[in-house]
Amino acid sequence: MSTGTVVTGLGIVAPGGFGAAEYWAFVLAGRSAIGPITRFDPSPYPTRLAGEVRGFVAEERVPGRIVVQTDQWTHLGLAATDLALADARLEPAAVPEYEMAVVTASSSGGTEFGQREIQSLWRRGPQFVGAYQSIAWFYAATTGQISIRHGMRGPCGVVCTEQAGGLDALAQARRLVRDGSRMVLTGGTDASLCPYGLTAQLASGRLSRSQDALRAYVPFDAQAGGYVPGEGGAILVVEDERAALARGARAYGTVAGYGATFDPAPETGREPGLRRAAELALADAGIGPDRIDVVFADAVGLPELDRQEAAAITAIFGPYGVPVTAPKTMSGRLYAGGAALDVAVALLSIRDGVIPPTIGILRQAEECELDLVRDRARPASVSTALVLARGYGGFNAAAVVTAPSL
Missing domain, CATH: 3.40.47.10 (Thiolase/Chalcone synthase)
Structure with a gap:
């Protein structure tokens, strides 16, 4: 059993809290962050509840020039990355650029940004489609933006296996650490709470149609009827155990x-x-x-x-x-x-x-x-x-x- 890969930073941006401490307190209290969708009018759709990251203002957490180039899921990923690095007390500038890697999970990409640009195409013509459409809804956009912003020039990639992706990305991060990367940012975020994204999710037949926020998502219950979609997620700082020890880092645990x-x-x-x-x-x-x-x-x-x-x-x-x-x-x-x-x-x-x-x-x-x-x-x-x-x-x-x- 290898014990050489440890998690030293947690960056959480999710329904219920920003940062590990706030989200953990929310979870231990047993409260629910599920409620009516507010990001658009959900009344025409059979699913009208979701877990939204309420109070998140991208301009307060992401550079303005990046905000206009990227989708909500990337905004959430960048914000979670900042929280993870701060939690790990790790300054990327202090680590050789080719010894830092990024592997994130992606499910649907930038659907909200993509919907907005497609609507401009339909309504006004191709000259009104922005140049960033080509990258903002691309499934690797968050990995790319994280690596560019923090100067991480080691191996970078994305895993597209829907809900399983977060674990698959973590495993890839462990492989990269074993292959010599000193630090890897890994995890994932998602944000498909727009008409385009919700319609695509409804096609799976798995979304709950209950309007009772406390009973809409009840796995293992005798009356289970599907799940409620949400946005957000977590980014983790994964390091070589010896490198983490050398810099005096605190480890949350080992990826075993x-x-x-x-x-x-x-x-x-x-x-x-x-x-x-x-x-x-x-x-x-x-x-x-x-x-x-x-x-x-x-x-x-x-x-x-x-x-x-x-x-x-x-x-x-x-x-x-x-x-x-x-x-x-x-x-x-x-x-x-x-x-x-x-x-x-x-x-x-x-x-x-x-x-x-x-x-x-x-x-x-x-x-x-x-x-x-x-x-x-x-x-x-x-x-x-x-x-x-x-x-x-x-x-x-x-x-x-x-x-x-x-």
Whole structure:
């Protein structure tokens, strides 16, 4: 088991809070940031609730010249990056430029910016489409803007596996550290709360149509009916353990294990790959199921997908064999930002010895034999967490994070 890659900075911009401290307090309080969509008029759409990053003003956190060139999801990513670097007490100018890397997750790209420019094309003609249309909605825009802004000229890339992307990007960051990068910025954000983005999401058939903000997203509940979309996410500073130790950094935890699989076609009747991804992550970390103190569930919120995830968890840990939580019920499903945010929360759980709750569950589905942490945070000895994520289309990922050795 390698313990050479540690997380030293958390940058969170999500429904419920800016920065790790504010968001963590929000999560432990068990409140909900889900409410009516305000970024546009949602009345013509069947889904009208979302987790919005309320109070976020891009001009206050992103240079003005960058604001006009980029989409909301990149604004959120840049703001989260600044928070992560500050939290890590790391000044990029002090690190050789080719020893810094950036790997982010992306789901839908800059849909709000893209919609605005497409509308200009339709209504006014091609001469009214801005030059930045070609880059602002590009799925790699956030990685590019982060690397340019902070002079990070090492390996840079983007992973496009929807909700699983945050874990896949974290794994790539670990590979880069092992290959010699001193520091990697990784994670993801998303922001598809515009008519174009919401319409694209509705096509999956997975969005909740409930108008009850407290019951619209209730995974593992007997009345689960889909998930609520959200925006935001987290950016993490990942470093070589020795380099972090040399500069006196504080580590939140170690990236100890990772596994990924892809689901077979549904008509084959074969088992989905989430269980296998989790087993690969445990094997990569060199530990058994008995070492896991909490599982952060993917928690889609659709009965069949919840049943499949519960079956994967119970197959590894036994019925009710490990505490399971889904704090994303407070903020919505954040796509490319969701798994990275779960990792950040898992690391805070390890730091403080408490498991955040899953909220809104009134009657747990009988077929989901899980020790679900409901309504209130649960004090616990947490040194190792398993984070699960599934991306639309068949992507599965799992990551193990452990308490730091620093």
